[in-house]
Amino acid sequence: MEGAPERQIVPDVVRQHAEQAAFFWAQRDTLMEDDPPDLHVVAGVDRRLEANLDGLRIAGPAAWPFVVAAYEDFPEKGELFLYGWMAIEQNDGRRVADAVEFGRQSQDGARGLVGALAWHKPVTIAPLVRDWIGAPDAFKRFLGVSACLGHCVDPKQMLARLVRDPDARVRATGLRLAGKLKRADLANELAAGLNDAEVRSRFWAAWSLAELGSGDLASSELRKVAASNGPDAMVALRAVVKAEPDKDVRAWMGGLLKSPETAQLAVRGAGMLGDRTILHWLIHQMRNPALAVAAGSALLELFPEAREADLFTTEPSQVSPAFEDHFGEEVAKVPFADKVKAWGVALKLVSGSSP
Template sequence: MDVRVPAIISQAVDQHAEEAPFLWLLRDGAVVAPHYSLVDLTKLDNRVEAHLDGLRIAGDAGWAACDKQLQYQEPGEVFAAAVLALESGEAAWIRRVYEVVGAAPETQRGLVSAFGWVDRAWWRGEVRDLLVAESPFWRRLGLAAAATQRVDPGPVLLESLQAESPMLRATALRVAGSLGRTDLLPVLQAQLTSDDDAVRFSAAWAATLLGDRGAALRQALAFVEADHPRFAAPALGVALRALPPSEGQQWLGHFARQPQTLRHAVVVCGILGDPVNIPWLLEQMGIPEIARVAGESFTLITGVDLAEEELEGEWPEGFAAGPTENPEDTGVAMDPDEDLPWPEAALVAAWWTRHQAAFRSGQRYLLGRPLAPEHLQWVLGHGMQRQRVAAALERKLLSPGEPLFETRARGNAQQQGLGLPIQGA
């Protein structure tokens, strides 16, 4: 019996070291998913935390299990190991995590997420060291780590905004925007003409959030117009919210007239929130390729839950989205609308006929109510993740000098910040 107990304990610790990264990977997708609420996110976070706690209790054995998982060089494994290392303060453990991130830079988001997970008192010294690192790569991680908990990195932010490294500048630009550093707006605007796409986009995104309604907006819209594979969608989310509604309607018409930007037009309907666009949106629900995102925009305006109100339809026969099982099919892109309900256009139209009198054309709505600070606060607490992202952007545009609400933070911390009771235990 004495021989078997350690083996059983070892298996349990190994399971914690395997499950924590797996659940973090689920969480990494959940923070931008259309079907996760803040309570859902908190429940998932508690599952992650339960496995991390098992590793903490195991002490050195917990670290050894995480260290073994680091051989796979994946972000989730880096996250779990980094949480243990940062909380322990063990220099050798932290150095081991850094070695893996340095060898596999694609794992860096796991490290940044760990900085956002742990109490800032445990990482203050580590972040400070990263912020003064000679390598632009590590300084970038220091900036990103500080921003996860909306901590101003101090003078190093201005230095990084003027750094030679484009990647460092791009990160610094986004951090400045997220923190509400309106005093740095002229520095950000100077980067709008950069030759580097990431720098130019980050400058446009951040400067728009900080109040620029001129050159920054035009640059953001240029990324949308070009249908940039990385930056079109986030540029659209900021620029169309910042434009005057009349100009937003003009852009909607422009996108709708071009087949390659029709999806943008459908998304813009939800962003603008004007019920005047709903009849056109209902028509788009008959096009399989954009039906589900049209349903999402309809919900973003009206607040109706298509599944709860039984307004869902069936998957169209013969329609395929995302990769298939056909070995000759070269398409590998995942279905971007996988987690969205399929609207039954006729049922949705009937619902709109019954309820449209409650909406006024020319008014911007979000989840069925006019945009107002108190409603945005409600959406941040009770909406789904994509809806919460929308509310965070709207609130930031109303108050450029305030930090952008972090919808990716730990669920219980978000609930506390919003003054809500902790739910999801």
């Protein structure tokens, strides 16, 4: 409250809360990018993050010097999350405006600020979202529609405008939201989005059509995005698996497997089919350095319990010289094929004679 005396704080403790909150959110965001993410580990990080945010809540406005210093020293996604979260938490209009400008200047799509909006409860951010979602400023519209996406909130008739927004980033996010909300009334707009000049808009239009059950319309675009092996490849691959008949998906993946450029997609996609009888085949793929990462991800999707076993390394050189030659100094999470085989045999998932 304006005019209220600042609370007495222990500066070193509040500084640590600020630094840890930024670190834990950045760690959380990175962990969620894993394929597939370990949600148990993420939940543990969330608890530590929330404990540090509680410390900042208790400190109140007195925490601001430490929040500002954290961002000035290291203006990355975790620190932007912290700044945006604190500004919203304190209902500080000037600081919120600063956070918006910091987000506008960020090089990663304002992930931290979008994350802060997702972390707060919908009722807390509702006034901001109402102001932003129809604003002349495209970046504010992007924040508004991203907040709706993060909370799965339907902006009702406004969404029909957002899926046709002149700004490509707003449009792509709106198209994605339409699919997440299963807005069948926007099917025509989604179909029109397949002809969008922007790749990501076409992709999210296709993804949303698949979510609405129109995979026949979306199939070509989804397959194209998956085969491109770009940033949306895994989402597109999963959408193909979900939307198309099993026999069609398997035939398509068989084609992908024949090319060195797309073979890893076929191996990863095999894990999305839900067929646990392919473990012996996956073990065989794990012996190929080019396919090992994809095979490991497929293993974790089919057998989440494998996370509890010591089956992986982030130092490929520990597997074999061939892996060291393939990965060089790159850090990659690869499985030990022999350990996976022994684990599978012990659990009677594969026979001892399998590869």
